[in-house]
Amino acid sequence: MRFAKIVFWIAAVWGVLILTPLYFMLDIMGRNHPPPITHPEFFYSFVGVALAWQLAFFVIARDPLRHRPLIIPSIVEKLIYVTTTLVIVMQGRLHSSALIPAATDGLLDVLFVIAYFKTAGATP
Numbered sequence: 142m143r144f145a146k147i148v149f150w151i152a153a154v155w156g157v158l159i160l161t162p163l164y165f166m167l168d169i170m171g172r173n174h175p176p177p178i179t180h181p182e183f184f185y186s187f188v189g190v191a192l193a194w195q196l197a198f199f200v201i202a203r204d205p206l207r208h209r210p211l212i213i214p215s216i217v218e219k220l221i222y223v224t225t226t227l228v229i230v231m232q233g234r235l236h237s238s239a240l241i242p243a244a245t246d247g248l249l250d251v252l253f254v255i256a257y258f259k260t261a262g263a264t265p
Contacts, residue, residue, distance in 0.1 A: 142263045145205035145212075145256035152249050153198035159242070160195065163188045174236070194218055205260050212257045219250035 163170075167184055171177030178184050197215065201208045226243035229235040 142205055142260055145260050146202050148249070148252045148256045149198045149202035149205065149215075152253075153195045153202060155245075155249075156191065156195035156198065160188055160191050205256065206263050209257070209260050212253055212260070216250055216253045216257065219246045219253060223247045223250060 164185070167178055167181055170184070194215070197211060201211050201215065205212070223243045223246050226235065226239050230237055230240055
C-alpha cells in the first residue's frame with residue numbers, strides 16, 4: 142500500500158505543477174504551436190478536468206485501499222491521453238516533442254497498474 146501512496150502523491154503533485162501554468166499560457170501556446178487557439182473554452186476545460194484528476198490522485202494517495210476502485214479510471218485517464226497523443230503524432234498533426242509529457246504519463250500509467258495489483262490483497 143505504501144507503493145500506491147507514493148505513486149499517487151507523486152502523480153498528483155507533478156500534475157498540479159505541470160498543469161496550473163497552462164491557465165496563463167493560452168496566447169503562448171497559440172504563438173508557439175500555430176494556429177492560435179480559437180476556442181479557449183476547450184483549452185481551459187481540458188486544463189480544469191485534468192486538474193480535477195489531480196485532486197482524485199490526492200484522494201487515492203491518502204488511502205489507496207479504500208479508494209482502489211478509483212485507480213481503474215485513473216489508469217484509463219492516463220491511457221487515453223497517451224494513446225491520443227501517439228496517434229496524433231503518428232498522423233503528423235502534432236510535433237514529436239509532445240511525446241515527452243505523454244511518456245511521463247505513460248510511466249505513471251504503468252505505475253498506476255502496478256499500484257492497482259499491489260493493493261489487491263492488501264489489508265488496511
